Amino acid sequence: MDPLQWAIDPWGKIVPIHIAWFLIWVAAIAGLLFVIVHAIYVRYFAKPRQFEPDAVPVDPAKIPARVPRHSLVARAFHWIMAASMFTLLFTAFLPRVGVQFDWVTYHWIAGAVLTASVLFHIFHASFFLDFWSIWPDKIDLRDAWRRTQRFMGKPAPPPERFAKYPLENKLYHGAIIVAGLSAIVTGVFMMSRVRTIFFPRNPYLFSDMTWGMMYVLHGLAGVGLIALIMMHVYFGLRPEKRPITKSMIFGWMSRDFYLEEHDPARWPVEVSPSPARSQAAKTEGLPDVG
Numbered sequence: 001m002d003p004l005q006w007a008i009d010p011w012g013k014i015v016p017i018h019i020a021w022f023l024i025w026v027a028a029i030a031g032l033l034f035v036i037v038h039a040i041y042v043r044y045f046a047k048p049r050q051f052e053p054d055a056v057p058v059d060p061a062k063i064p065a066r067v068p069r070h071s072l073v074a075r076a077f078h079w080i081m082a083a084s085m086f087t088l089l090f091t092a093f094l095p096r097v098g099v100q101f102d103w104v105t106y107h108w109i110a111g112a113v114l115t116a117s118v119l120f121h122i123f124h125a126s127f128f129l130d131f132w133s134i135w136p137d138k139i140d141l142r143d144a145w146r147r148t149q150r151f152m153g154k155p156a157p158p159p160e161r162f163a164k165y166p167l168e169n170k171l172y173h174g175a176i177i178v179a180g181l182s183a184i185v186t187g188v189f190m191m192s193r194v195r196t197i198f199f200p201r202n203p204y205l206f207s208d209m210t211w212g213m214m215y216v217l218h219g220l221a222g223v224g225l226i227a228l229i230m231m232h233v234y235f236g237l238r239p240e241k242r243p244i245t246k247s248m249i250f251g252w253m254s255r256d257f258y259l260e261e262h263d264p265a266r267w268p269v270e271v272s273p274s275p276a277r278s279q280a281a282k283t284e285g286l287p288d289v290g
């Protein structure tokens with residue numbers, strides 16, 4: 001079973017043209033298997049989570065009842081990206097599994113939205129958010145080792161509570177960067193093969209071999225995203241992760257959840273300077289963090 005489709009170019013050379021479309025099913029089944037195995041593991045085998053006590057004891061009264069987690073701009077980016085990502089997946093893959101429609105126009109428009117929103121996100125995260133919060137740090141690596149040891153029944157101290165993002169979320173973000181940027185960079189070049197509003201059509205920009213490899217990379221990134229997005233949606237719906245999903249809608253998480261999972265020394269509560277927020281906190285009888 002060849003994972004690529006090949007053709008013969010005008011000079012008689014064999015060149016790749018696409019991935020083989022059965023890879024769509026390989027990715028979807030891999031995503032589904034991950035979900036099933038994880039759900040069974042959590043339901044029947046996983047032990048309750050344990051964390052090391054916080055190095056600096058926290059006074060819960062100093063933590064606001066609603067801990068701000070995602071700004072309005074960050075949430076808007078997330079949902080615009082999600083909408084464009086789903087549009088890209090459905091427009092790309094439905095025609096390959098028998099649902100025929102004129103997909104290319106919808107696809108490149110969603111691709112342009114995703115590209116613009118990702119460019120904005122890189123700028124926003126670099127200059128306005130805590131850029132390093134999404135990259136693994138030394139404590140994450142030490143705790144990953146401790147968690148592995150404990151998983152195998154060997155003696156090891158429990159891990160610390162998380163900073164803003166658990167290691168798993170950071171690794172997932174890394175995988176999305178690789179697959180997402182591969183789809184975006186190749187997709188931008190592929191726009192010159194079809195008619196768009198951005199640049200004149202020029203299918204001769206690259207050799208047939210280079211185009212072929214570009215389509216293959218685009219397709220591989222695309223099927224990789226099928227499995228990655230399935231996992232992401234599954235975790236977003238799991239009951240114990242719902243407070244995190246809710247924070248991507250409303251912007252905050254409860255003090256209880258924050259203190260249960262996060263270490264205020266590693267992720268201090270952001271203090272909002274907004275007077276409106278302070279007033280709202282007073283009206284709701286919450287501690288004023290503003």
Ligand code: HEM
Nearest residue numbers: 018088089092108111112183184187188190191193215222
């Ligand atoms: C979730 C992300 C994406 C997925 C799953 C995806 C998937 C696909 C697939 C499977 C194809 C067919 C490729 C082939 O025939 O070998 C395709 C074509 C195409 N993609 Fe994407 N893509 C994504 C993102 C993007 C982005 C971000 C852009 C633009 C910036 C883009 C632009 C295009 C264009 C213009 C084509 C048509 C090329 C043609 O028909 O010649 N795609 N995409």
